Amino acid sequence: MTQDELIEWATRIVHRADPQPHQLLEIKAESGLDDAQAAFHKVARQAHPDLHRNSLSAEQLELVTSAYAKVAGAYQDFRQLALAPRPKVIEVKGAYGTRNVPPPPPVEEPEAAPQAGGPVGQMNSKAMLHYRKAEMSLRRGELKTAVLQLKMASAADPQSKFVRIALAEVMAELAKSGG
Amino acid sequence: MAVALGIDLGTTNSCAAIATPTGVEFILGPRGERVHPSVVAFPGSGGVVVGPDAKRYRLTEPHHVIHSAKRFIGQNIRAPLVQLALTGVRYKIVEGPNQQPIVVVRDRRMTMPEISSHVLLHLKRCAERQLGTHVQQAVITVPANFTDGQRQATKEAGRLAGLEVMRLINEPTAAALAYGFGHDRQQLVAVFDFGGGTFDVSILRLNGEIFEVLASDGDFFLGGDDLDRALAELLAAECNRILRVDPRPHAALMMKLMMGAEAIKCHLSENEAAEGEIDGLDMPNGQAGRLPFSITRRQFEDLINGYVMRTMEVTRQVIVAAGLTPQHISEVLCVGGSTRIPVVRQRLTEIFGRPPNTRINPDEVVSQGAAIQAGSLTNTLNAGTGMGARDAVATSAHTTLHGVGAVQLQQQQAKRPILLDVNPATLGIGTAGGFSERLLDKNSPIPIEKIRVFTTARDNQTRVEIDCCRGENRRYDENEPLGTLVLEDIAAKARGEVKIEVCFRVDSDGILHVRAIDQASQQRQEAHLQVLGAPSVDGAEDGGGGGEL
Ligand SMILES: Nc1ncnc2c1ncn2[C@@H]1O[C@H](COP(=O)(O)OP(=O)(O)O)[C@@H](O)[C@H]1O
């Protein structure tokens, strides 16, 4: 493969919209794992980024690496199918959790925390404990539990503006979702 | 000519080599040794001592001798196994910024990459002295199951030692490379790497110049140290019974028993029984004690049976993960000092139905592979390197071939080896309902890239957080969080209308890069995830941030 052919191949791979694994490997749709492996090894022999690190510009190398990495992903799809033919589990596609709370305060570590578990930020450690639990609940989508934990955090550290804001936001969220 | 070093930076021992036109040349220490203890001492008399000399301070100044730094590098100090490992060292480790372990010697505070950089610097200097030239580039090996944070920290150690780390490669892969390079083999091989602190096993398909890892797994906290500890506990019980002293609360005494245990262990690899005395024990009453011992190989095997069984269980699982049975594998390569234990080889023979290859040197083969990869990346390999590598693998006697006139014989370019290594862990992102959506599977070939398109969960959502995690579990919380990427100022639209493209790329070093793009605005967020326990990106101790993502 000449350098021009290599760049042409990489451009083709990278710009393929919504590709199927066999299209990235440039093999037939009904191909099996052996075909996929042969195709991938061929790509590796010609286009593995290590082979070109001294001869391509940084941009070209990134293009080739990206194309190669996509083909590796396609090959992995074939392997996955062949090695672990498990029933498809319910897809939880597409959605993020209702995490609309502000990120936790920047944690300032003391020079050397003497024991584990004692970060101090804009709230005291007891409040932080409840805040963490609230965050866990939010990840699970349990808004009510989160509110409870944030209330406890607020009680533990009434000075913390951060906790109060978080509490207000999650309560608003809860009201919106009709809970 | 640029010289690139191949370095096996081990928990217990390190080894370095370079590829020459006629073979692989080892870097020798001040006394001609090829294996360099990964030990750094800061003695009271001042200075920094590395290697065999550093080891000598273990008994006199145990608090100033840093060994097994690899067990802590890039680790979160709060992780339970790290806490356990802390009980096995005599030097002081405290929690630093970003939950990274910090070594304290007298009033000096050092990160783990700093400690390891002393070992690397030692090797670099030995190499420069031996080769008479500057050495600025290196390929460093890491255990196959090293995490992102551990890999980043290892690269950092290289940087601190003034080395450009061209690549991190996995230790078992390096061993397979040393075994197969220049032979044009078509073969399935298993690499069983059982060292001082870690255990790894990989299955590879050799297809000419291609070295494809099919599956790899291991136990980061399982090694020869554990066997020493098991034996030391037995000795401690004996000490209690015979000398009527419980040695466990006495650091120096336990250290002596650990060292005695290691010597007994190694003796039992060659002999059926070990009998003798451990003398010079500093008893609490101020007198010197001597502890007689008598242990057979059989007793020792019973003692370590649990550990050995664990390695075999992982080995069986890896074979299954590769989609193979043991009969498919036609060569078993033993790497690491602990594979010298006869019962380990016996169990391997039982699993594979064939004895492991005894021609490779378990201490040196990893650095040989690293040297070959370094030669390949600098494009300085030729066919002669392969021939020399074959010699070096086959025999343990070795002559320095560098600069010999025979170079001219083999100027033919060798086929450059192509390493298809794998990603050590499943990587995913958190989705609604607290689930984790897998993006990259464990054991997928690297470099690899996967893109998924996600949508918003609520109407008018203008901010999205992408939580990345590592692990196989379906529930996000049960995996190890890696970090969060935030996309803000997304145009307010109905739920499902905003499209966000999330791209996971694991590079050739096994390090994850995440990118998220809001397709409408083309707003990009890129992150090199800052992992807890890793030093901060700028290498300073004041890592901060990254903690609570
Ligand atoms: N002959 C032997 N029998 C048993 N164990 C051995 C023998 N020689 C070395 N070891 C053990 O091997 C370990 C070191 O192996 P090594 O491969 O150098 O480790 P690492 O790669 O983790 O630095 C130590 O635990 C040491 O006690």
Ligand SMILES: [Mg+2]
């Ligand atoms: Mg090793």
